[in-house]
Amino acid sequence: MLVIDSVDELETALSKYDDNHLFRGQVEHHLNKGNVSIVSSFSRLGCNPPSMQKWAHYCDEVMHCMFGPENKKQLTIDENHAILQHYGWRSFFIDATKDITVAAWFASHDYVGKRELVITEDCYEQGLCCTVNNGLYKESIKDGFLYVISKSQLSKHNIDFHDLDKLGFSDFTPRYIAQAGVMIGSCSEIPPIAITATLKVKNSILLEYAKRHSVGTLFPNRKKDKIYNVLLSTPFECTNNDSKSSLSTFFYKRSLDIPEYDFEFTKINSPNIAFYNENYAIKNDDVNNKVLRCVDSFLYHTSIDEPDELDVLIKMLSINSTLTVECNGLLRLPPFFDQPIYLKGARLSYVEKNLICIGGLTAKHQGATLNHIQLDDGWHYDIGGNALNRIKHNNDCPCNYDNKHKLALTILKKANLALRSGAFTISEDVIYLTD
Numbered sequence: 001m002l003v004i005d006s007v008d009e010l011e012t013a014l015s016k017y018d019d020n021h022l023f024r025g026q027v028e029h030h031l032n033k034g035n036v037s038i039v040s041s042f043s044r045l046g047c048n049p050p051s052m053q054k055w056a057h058y059c060d061e062v063m064h065c066m067f068g069p070e071n072k073k074q075l076t077i078d079e080n081h082a083i084l085q086h087y088g089w090r091s092f093f094i095d096a097t098k099d100i101t102v103a104a105w106f107a108s109h110d111y112v113g114k115r116e117l118v119i120t121e122d123c124y125e126q127g128l129c130c131t132v133n134n135g136l137y138k139e140s141i142k143d144g145f146l147y148v149i150s151k152s153q154l155s156k157h158n159i160d161f162h163d164l165d166k167l168g169f170s171d172f173t174p175r176y177i178a179q180a181g182v183m184i185g186s187c188s189e190i191p192p193i194a195i196t197a198t199l200k201v202k203n204s205i206l207l208e209y210a211k212r213h214s215v216g217t218l219f220p221n222r223k224k225d226k227i228y229n230v231l232l233s234t235p236f237e238c239t240n241n242d243s244k245s246s247l248s249t250f251f252y253k254r255s256l257d258i259p260e261y262d263f264e265f266t267k268i269n270s271p272n273i274a275f276y277n278e279n280y281a282i283k284n285d286d287v288n289n290k291v292l293r294c295v296d297s298f299l300y301h302t303s304i305d306e307p308d309e310l311d312v313l314i315k316m317l318s319i320n321s322t323l324t325v326e327c328n329g330l331l332r333l334p335p336f337f338d339q340p341i342y343l344k345g346a347r348l349s350y351v352e353k354n355l356i357c358i359g360g361l362t363a364k365h366q367g368a369t370l371n372h373i374q375l376d377d378g379w380h381y382d383i384g385g386n387a388l389n390r391i392k393h394n395n396d397c398p399c400n401y402d403n404k405h406k407l408a409l410t411i412l413k414k415a416n417l418a419l420r421s422g423a424f425t426i427s428e429d430v431i432y433l434t435d
Helices: 007-014 041-045 049-067 077-083 100-107 151-156 203-207 226-229 311-316 402-421
Strands: 001-005 021-025 093-097 107-110 114-121 128-135 138-140 144-150 160-162 181-185 195-201 237-238 249-252 290-295 323-333 341-352 355-366 368-384 390-391 424-427 430-433
Touching: 001 007, 007 195, 007 203, 021 100, 049 077, 049 226, 077 093, 077 160, 077 181, 093 100, 100 107, 100 144, 100 203, 144 151, 144 203, 195 203, 290 402, 311 402, 323 355, 323 402, 341 368, 341 402, 355 402, 368 402, 402 430
Parallel strands: 001 195, 128 249, 290 323, 290 430
Antiparallel strands: 021 093, 021 144, 093 181, 107 138, 114 128, 144 195, 160 181, 237 249, 323 341, 341 355, 355 368, 368 390, 424 430
C-alpha cells in the first residue's frame, strides 16, 4: 500500500496508469486472508429474489421506453443489472469508474443514508404514512483509499467490465454517465492480482481532488435524470394490509427501495403517485366474464420461456365471452409515468371461431384510490393451429407500446401454466392462481 500525503505524490503515483485501468474509491479498506478484498453487493448483503424480479423488470421496461419504440436495442442481462446497481439494487457487479476524481469523491465521503417515516397526504388530502430511503453523504474525516484495477488482469480471469457510456442519451444525463461508470463482473470479488495499486490518501487531498463533484453532480436529481424519475414513479405499496394488523393507519413503502438523494418533503402528493393496498377490483358476477385472480408477481415478466399457447384458458372460453386475469398489484407502465395509469392484469376474449383478442387490464389509480378499471383494446391471434399466431386486425389496439401487449400475453401464459400445473385454489367459485 502506498501512502499519499500531497497532490504531487498522488499525481505522480497515478501517472503510470493508462486507459487499461479503472479506479475505485472507498472510505474503508478491507482484507481477506491478507489480500485486498473488494466484493459485490450480493456478496455483502445477499439476494432478495422477489425484489430482484421487480428491479430487473422495471429496468428493462424503463430502458426500452428511453430508447424509444422504434429502437430495437435489447439490453443484455449484464447491462440491465449494471444499470440497476447505480440506482440502489444489489447485484454481482462491482462499481468502478474511468474518472479518478469520481473515485476520490467516494473515497472522501461517508454514506449516511437512512430510512425515514413521513406523514403526508395523497392527492385527495387523505393522511397516510410512508417510509422513504433518504440517500445522504457527508464528508469523511478519515483518510480514504483509491484502488487501481487492471482491465487486462480482469480479462485473464474471464471477468468482464461494462463501460456504460454506450448506454447514454443526448437529452439527459443518467447517474451512471455522471459517474463515468464501469461495472466489473459479474463476480463475487475482484481477484487481488487485478488490483494493481492501493493508495491510502490523506483526506484533505481527496477532497481537493474531488472538489468539482457533489451529490448533485454525481447523482443528478429526478428532473435531470429521466431513468431515476421513472423509477421513482412506481407505486407505494401498503405494508400492513392484512387481517392480522391491529393498526388503523396504513403504512406504505416504494415498490422499489430506491435511495432518494434529492428527497424533499411533500405535503400533498401528485395524483400520479399511487399508494396501493393489495386488492381485487373486478367482481365475479358476469356470466360472460370469467375472473381469475393471481398474485402481483405475475406482472413482472415481459416474457417467459413457455410456448405461445393458452390451451387451458381457451377451453374455459365460450362464444362471446371474456376471461380476465386480475393481479393484486399495480405495475407502472413507463410511457405513462406522468399519468395515474397502471397495468393490473390481462384479458382474453372470444372474437369468432379460431380468433381471440388479448389485451391489458389497466387501472386509473390516484393517491390511495382506485378510480377506474378497464379492459383495453388488444392484439388478435389465430388459434386454429398448434400455437398462437398473431394476425393484423382492424380492431387492433393502435398504440405504439408493444411491451404492454407482450406483458398481457405473458400474464395469460403464466395463468395457463399455473392451471396446467395445479398451482391454484378455488374459493367461492373464484380461481386464485399462485406463482
